[in-house]
Amino acid sequence: MAEQDRTEEYRRIYSLNLGPQHPSTHGVLRILLDLDGEYIVKADPIIGYGHRGHEKMGENRQYKQFLPNSSRLDYLSGMIFNHGFVLAVEKLVGIEVPERAQYIRVIASELNRISSHLLWFGTYVMDLGGFTPFLYAFDDREHILDILDSVSGSRLTYSYCRFGGVTRDIDRNFIDMTRAFLKRMESRWADYDDLVTKNIIFIHRTRNVGAINPELARQFGVTGPNLRACGVSFDVRRSEPYEVYDRLDFEVPTGSNGDALDRYYVRFKEMQQSCRIIDQALDLLPGGDFIAKKVPPKLSPPKGEVYAAFESARGLSAFYLVSDGSPGPYRCHIRVPSFGNLNVLNEVLPGTLVADAISILGSIDVVIPEIDR
Amino acid sequence: MKVKELEAIMLEKFPDAPLSRDETGMTGALWSIIVPISGIRDATKAFWSAGFFLESITALDFEDTFELVYHFNCYEPKSRLVVRVLCGHDQVPPSICDIFRGAGWLEREVHDFFGISFSGNTDMRPLLLPEDADYHPLRKTFGKVSAYHKREEIYG
Amino acid sequence: MSEGLFSWEWFRLILGLLIVLGFASLNALFLVWLERKVAGHIQLRPGPMEVGPHGLLQTIMDAVKLMGKELILPAKADRRLFFLAPVVVFMPVLVGFLVLPFGPSIIIRDMNLGVLLVFAFSTFTVLAILAGGWASNNKYALLGAIRSVAQNVAYEIPLLLAVMSVVLMVHSLSFSEIVVSQKRVWFIFVQPLAGLIYLISATAETNRAPFDIPEAESELVAGFHTEYSGMGFGLFFLAEYTNMFIVCAVATSLFFGGWQGPFGYSLGIPGVFWFLFKTYTLVFFIMWVRWTFPRVRFDQLMNFSWKVMIPLSLANLVVTAIVVKFI
Numbered sequence: 001m002a003e004q005d006r007t008e009e010y011r012r013i014y015s016l017n018l019g020p021q022h023p024s025t026h027g028v029l030r031i032l033l034d035l036d037g038e039y040i041v042k043a044d045p046i047i048g049y050g051h052r053g054h055e056k057m058g059e060n061r062q063y064k065q066f067l068p069n070s071s072r073l074d075y076l077s078g079m080i081f082n083h084g085f086v087l088a089v090e091k092l093v094g095i096e097v098p099e100r101a102q103y104i105r106v107i108a109s110e111l112n113r114i115s116s117h118l119l120w121f122g123t124y125v126m127d128l129g130g131f132t133p134f135l136y137a138f139d140d141r142e143h144i145l146d147i148l149d150s151v152s153g154s155r156l157t158y159s160y161c162r163f164g165g166v167t168r169d170i171d172r173n174f175i176d177m178t179r180a181f182l183k184r185m186e187s188r189w190a191d192y193d194d195l196v197t198k199n200i201i202f203i204h205r206t207r208n209v210g211a212i213n214p215e216l217a218r219q220f221g222v223t224g225p226n227l228r229a230c231g232v233s234f235d236v237r238r239s240e241p242y243e244v245y246d247r248l249d250f251e252v253p254t255g256s257n258g259d260a261l262d263r264y265y266v267r268f269k270e271m272q273q274s275c276r277i278i279d280q281a282l283d284l285l286p287g288g289d290f291i292a293k294k295v296p297p298k299l300s301p302p303k304g305e306v307y308a309a310f311e312s313a314r315g316l317s318a319f320y321l322v323s324d325g326s327p328g329p330y331r332c333h334i335r336v337p338s339f340g341n342l343n344v345l346n347e348v349l350p351g352t353l354v355a356d357a358i359s360i361l362g363s364i365d366v367v368i369p370e371i372d373r
Numbered sequence: 374m375k376v377k378e379l380e381a382i383m384l385e386k387f388p389d390a391p392l393s394r395d396e397t398g399m400t401g402a403l404w405s406i407i408v409p410i411s412g413i414r415d416a417t418k419a420f421w422s423a424g425f426f427l428e429s430i431t432a433l434d435f436e437d438t439f440e441l442v443y444h445f446n447c448y449e450p451k452s453r454l455v456v457r458v459l460c461g462h463d464q465v466p467p468s469i470c471d472i473f474r475g476a477g478w479l480e481r482e483v484h485d486f487f488g489i490s491f492s493g494n495t496d497m498r499p500l501l502l503p504e505d506a507d508y509h510p511l512r513k514t515f516g517k518v519s520a521y522h523k524r525e526e527i528y529g
Numbered sequence: 530m531s532e533g534l535f536s537w538e539w540f541r542l543i544l545g546l547l548i549v550l551g552f553a554s555l556n557a558l559f560l561v562w563l564e565r566k567v568a569g570h571i572q573l574r575p576g577p578m579e580v581g582p583h584g585l586l587q588t589i590m591d592a593v594k595l596m597g598k599e600l601i602l603p604a605k606a607d608r609r610l611f612f613l614a615p616v617v618v619f620m621p622v623l624v625g626f627l628v629l630p631f632g633p634s635i636i637i638r639d640m641n642l643g644v645l646l647v648f649a650f651s652t653f654t655v656l657a658i659l660a661g662g663w664a665s666n667n668k669y670a671l672l673g674a675i676r677s678v679a680q681n682v683a684y685e686i687p688l689l690l691a692v693m694s695v696v697l698m699v700h701s702l703s704f705s706e707i708v709v710s711q712k713r714v715w716f717i718f719v720q721p722l723a724g725l726i727y728l729i730s731a732t733a734e735t736n737r738a739p740f741d742i743p744e745a746e747s748e749l750v751a752g753f754h755t756e757y758s759g760m761g762f763g764l765f766f767l768a769e770y771t772n773m774f775i776v777c778a779v780a781t782s783l784f785f786g787g788w789q790g791p792f793g794y795s796l797g798i799p800g801v802f803w804f805l806f807k808t809y810t811l812v813f814f815i816m817w818v819r820w821t822f823p824r825v826r827f828d829q830l831m832n833f834s835w836k837v838m839i840p841l842s843l844a845n846l847v848v849t850a851i852v853v854k855f856i
Contacts, residue, residue: 016668038672038827048501055486056510060517091399129738129824135572201739201823218426220475232448239450240401303527307401307444307453318401320442322433324520324527335429335444343478354672355742355826372501 012036020049027368043349045342050372058332063089063299071157073334074370076119077313078157079112086161087242088308088319092301100288101165102243107281110274115144116313117271124362125196128205133196147177165291182275206260210348210360213258221340224315225266226364230258236311250277260363298327314338314365338366375423376403376452382419387412405455410466413458417469420445430479432487434513435524439489468494486511545637549626553771558588560770564816571820598759607664614661615764621653622768625775630704632788632800643704647779655681665756676827677743680733683834688730690842691723694849695783708787717784722845724784726838731776738819742827777811
């Protein structure tokens with residue numbers, strides 16, 4: 001192309017790769033940005049760097065062999081995904097889960113939700129330049145990891161749930177540690193408020209940044225705290241209650257603008273609501289079995305399909321299993337919330353500054369391995 | 374209520390499309406309808422106007438046919454609905470990415486895994502597989518496969 | 530004494546330069562250690578503890594390590610500029626040491642244009658940053674360098690205006706005279722607004738958080754020094770800490786009484802210790818701010834300078850001028 005033929009625009013716009021190795025992209029994500037000075041003209045997220053073939057693995061394994069895989073999809077909500085997979089298979093085979101096991105699974109899932117949000121909180125503020133809350137959040141998160149470690153043996157990717165219940169019953173130690181943790185967090189919320197929520201620089205970096213309106217959210221299938229920040233109160237725990245969520249009293253926090261600050265508030269309040277759920281569940285915890293008796297080791301489910309939706313830390317997730325009667329699924333599809341949440345950046349990023357791109361990407365809370373599977 | 378209206382609309386558009394209800398809740402949906410390939414766009418437009426969002430698009434590989442499964446949901450309790458399209462191994466279904474912009478990536482993923490092209494979707498680059506991938510891993514003719522059935526063996 | 534080649538003056542000057550070089554290096558090493566300790570303790574961890582007692586030798590070991598690393602020159606980078614930039618960023622900062630009033634007569638060269646000298650030479654860092662970012666042949670580095678230039682230019686103005694307010698009161702640009710005229714009351718109490726503006730602008734001038742966009746670790750990898758390895762990076766790093774010391778030392782001299790004790794009473798402690806104590810307290814304060822606040826976005830940073838700092842410092846200068854003229 002001769003120099004005169006190049007348009008003014010072509011000469012002005014340059015492309016910049018954000019990632020795949022970058023401190024702020026939370027996983028192996030590459031966003032191809034077309035920039036005009038500091039403004040983003042086009043954003044194209046390129047994913048697939050972490051594709052491990054979980055769906056193909058699902059087809060070649062028995063249901064019980066796929067249990068460890070379920071945690072590794074979204075490793076930050078590993079317990080919640082493990083729980084969801086177990087729910088799907090129980091629904092398919094028709095296993096009755098004892099009440100105590102249901103409460104235990106709910107407590108573990110909510111603890112996992114808090115730990116995921118704490119990690120998001122620490123890394124988000126670190127992306128914006130405030131390095132210290134990261135360490136405070138991880139200090140709190142260590143307590144959760146210790147609690148879940150004591151009962152399941154793992155810190156991050158759990159295979160604690162089994163078809164019909166859980167692996168091991170919780171003991172006095174678990175309950176005491178959890179109650180101590182809840183008590184500790186009561187004072188920590190105020191600390192985080194002072195350090196971050198009321199910080200004028202933080203507010204300026206997040207207010208009116210990356211606003212998603214409900215229409216856009218519906219186009220892309222955005223769910224979870226991102227959707228709730230737009231004002232739509234949609235939570236799977238309320239709309240399709242599973243386990244014992246219909247017996248527990250909790251609020252679903254919503255925002256109004258859909259900007260990064262609202263997403264921050266929604267997740268912050270969600271953590272507090274999760275503490276409330278755990279508190280109630282510990283109070284209501286009945287005695288009894290922690291796993292259903294007489295679950296055959298080799299499941300032979302009926303032919304058909306099952307779709308089990310659950311609320312992970314990032315939004316509506318689901319396991320879609322098609323069974324042909326054999327001990328393993330014919331098709332195992334996982335619906336992940338970060339897929340739509342990241343996709344929406346194609347339309348939210350253009351027009352913003354590069355520095356805001358980091359803020360928006362952080363506030364959406366994507367976990368790339370979940371998208372890549 | 375939205376669900377009932379949609380049911381009426383769908384039965385009106387596709388009078389002989391098989392609609393199976395699910396009372397047990399196992400499929401997570403209230404009913405699922407099989408629409409012909411040509412009808413998927415009309416069906417999707419009806420869902421968009423009714424306030425639904427596209428939860429997921431996936432595909433199933435059977436010996437005799439591909440099956441595209443579209444899960445729609447709306448923000449009210451227990452309102453998931455399923456639309457299915459049976460398309461042959463060589464057919465090209467139309468894309469719905471102009472009705473639901475999020476479908477662009479979902480269709481790219483289905484194309485990656487199954488090789489189903491969607492007409493009307495201008496961006497069909499591989500999403501999860503490398504750019505030069507020319508294989509389709511989730512087909513039952515690729516790699517290690519434990520079973521390959523015809524559709525009626527599972528759904529009857 | 531004659532002014533010949535081996536006169537007393539020359540000897541004094543060379544001795545002073547050697548002391549400056551030694552002190553600057555030691556100071557930079559100490560500040561790096563202090564930063565890591567401060568960061569650690571704010572983040573509920575102890576910081577370096579292994580090498581030497583409480584990690585005191587850590588910085589020396591890090592410097593030795595950096596000197597041993599390969600100097601990588603990126604492909605198609607401008608070779609001369611690439612290797613010149615770290616040198617240019619470090620050398621002029623050392624000139625600032627010549628005029629700092631460490632004690633009542635401990636000043637290497639008491640120039641009557643001391644204030645002007647310090648600020649004139651500290652501006653070289655901007656040139657060096659731009660050269661380094663440009664020569665790296667890397668978009669991230671260039672973006673960082675461009676931002677740095679804009680930021681430095683914007684914050685240079687309120688910095689100088691704040692300093693001018695003090696100079697206007699004292700009628701002199703010489704450091705020792707400014708320090709001596711604070712015998713009764715420190716200028717921070719007379720010119721609080723100028724002091725605050727100076728401290729904020731100084732933080733921005735030295736590219737410290739919350740104004741560290743040019744080297745933002747999580748936004749542009751490492752900004753203008755992305756492509757530097759080994760001692761090139763080490764020099765940028767040391768220059769930043771030395772610069773921080775200089776601006777704090779200037780703040781001490783201009784606003785906090787320099788080497789004098791409170792109200793002129795030295796309490797038997799030599800002036801040098803007062804000076805160093807006050808300077809390092811200010812340095813600690815700047816470090817504290819870094820680990821507490823998130824980063825300001827770039828356009829907000831520029832807005833803050835042009836729309837808030839400059840009008841305020843101008844108004845301060847005008848009020849000072851009026852007060853000095855009529856009172």
